[in-house]
Amino acid sequence: MKRFVLLIFMLVLCAGSAYAKEYEVKKKAGEYDVEVKIDKNPPVVGNNNIEIEIKDAAGKYITDAKVVVDYSMPAMPGMPAMNYKTDATLKGNEYKAIMNLSMSGPWNIAIKITRGGKTTTMKFNVDAR
Numbered sequence: 001m002k003r004f005v006l007l008i009f010m011l012v013l014c015a016g017s018a019y020a021k022e023y024e025v026k027k028k029a030g031e032y033d034v035e036v037k038i039d040k041n042p043p044v045v046g047n048n049n050i051e052i053e054i055k056d057a058a059g060k061y062i063t064d065a066k067v068v069v070d071y072s073m074p075a076m077p078g079m080p081a082m083n084y085k086t087d088a089t090l091k092g093n094e095y096k097a098i099m100n101l102s103m104s105g106p107w108n109i110a111i112k113i114t115r116g117g118k119t120t121t122m123k124f125n126v127d128a129r
Contacts, residue, residue, distance in 0.1 A: 023126065029113060030120035031057060036111060038099075043128045045104050052088055052095040052111055061093040065115040069097050072108050101128045 067088040088095035
């Protein structure tokens with residue numbers, strides 16, 4: 001009986017840790033190092049919290065930019081393209097927003113950073129489930 005309980009405990013522990021990690025992307029956007037975290041991995045249909053860290057070449061956080069998250073799904077047979085936009089709000093050293101993915105499938109995400117009159121974009125793709 002102890003072995004059975006131990007086995008169940010190990011399975012629950014492993015299953016919990018398999019889904020605990022968030023979706024993470026790190027890329028260069030012009031002169032900035034950008035790290036994006038989405039609270040679900042893979043992202044899901046519905047609300048997904050997104051956090052964006054922006055650093056300059058010296059590793060200093062950028063906190064004076066306007067950050068917009070553009071997310072879209074390309075057109076498919078019988079369905080037009082879907083395009084959405086949400087502003088990210090600065091909280092501490094991170095910009096935060098909520099993306100509401102309306103259906104499962106491939107999504108294109110563009111993080112647009114505007115600072116000093118110049119806009120830089122970081123792009124990546126996710127597959128929502």
